[in-house]
Amino acid sequence: MHELSIAMSLVELASERARRAGAARVTRLNLRIGALRGIEDESMRLAFEAARIDSPCGDAELRIENVPLRARCQDCGAEYDIEGAEWACSVCGSDGELLDGGDELQLASIEVEGEP
């Protein structure tokens, strides 16, 4: 459900940036979502489809780059991606400590076309 308010903010931000660049339409949004955010790609896409109606993003494609959580092993020092609920070190199996990041919720770039 929070995907909807995020999608509305996303459409607003992309539309505003397109207008500022003098473009009529947004054709693609490149969104980065960190795993900490608890945002599902499918819910995000559904919400985006609802939020983009009657906006310059009306026909835009939404590309999502998922940023994984990263951890550092407290024993062997290896840095690794956390997959699902598996938090143990992928090298030695010891406990890992979460590194910064994974909380991204960022519009990286947009593709635009047309005159306003």
Next chain:
Amino acid sequence: MNIPVVTRVLEKNDAAAAENRDRFDRLGVVCVNLLGGAGCGKTALLESLLPRLKERFRLAVLEGDITTTLDAERIASLGIPAVQLTTQGGCHLTAAHVQKALASIDIENVDLLLIENVGNPICPANFALGEHFRIAVLSVSEGDDKPSKYPLLFRGTRLVVLSKLDLMPHVDFDVGRFQRDVHRVNPNVDLLETSARSGEGMDQLASWISRTVEQMSIRQCESACRS
């Protein structure tokens, strides 16, 4: 044409949260955002906690809910100013909700503003309200595997309260596993165990909050003096 944006999607909410925060700092108000799933015991925790804090601080409570004013009525019956915020279907509070609700509170005469967010372990953690710190609540009946399922809830908080300790004999909750997983997600977080029903741990929680709020108040005074 490709246009780099590199902007937080929730920048508007973040900006409104920063405005709230500035206002709190100017007025010497410390604001706490209380988060946790539906039925984890946030309101019961407040009911047990507020009488322990009200001699020390001038309190006010914002109660976030999807509909109904039940929670605000429970708090108001303790003689503490409470405002109900209904999101009308929204699963979380935003900084704009708080901004609006502040109009109904005598905020200049408040030391500690507690915001009980909408009961939901995922969405509210994404939206800053202008709080100085967060408290995350998880009840033993929700299960010990939640830190890895809802990492943002536990990552962004200064204190984790494990609630409903009185139910422990009836559930399979591995406290050791829970503590380990909480500290994996957030190595510096404090963890307290409480039961609003029996009162266990409630004095410790009240002291933790008092201590933290007082430290923040001192910091606010210092920066007010500097500016």
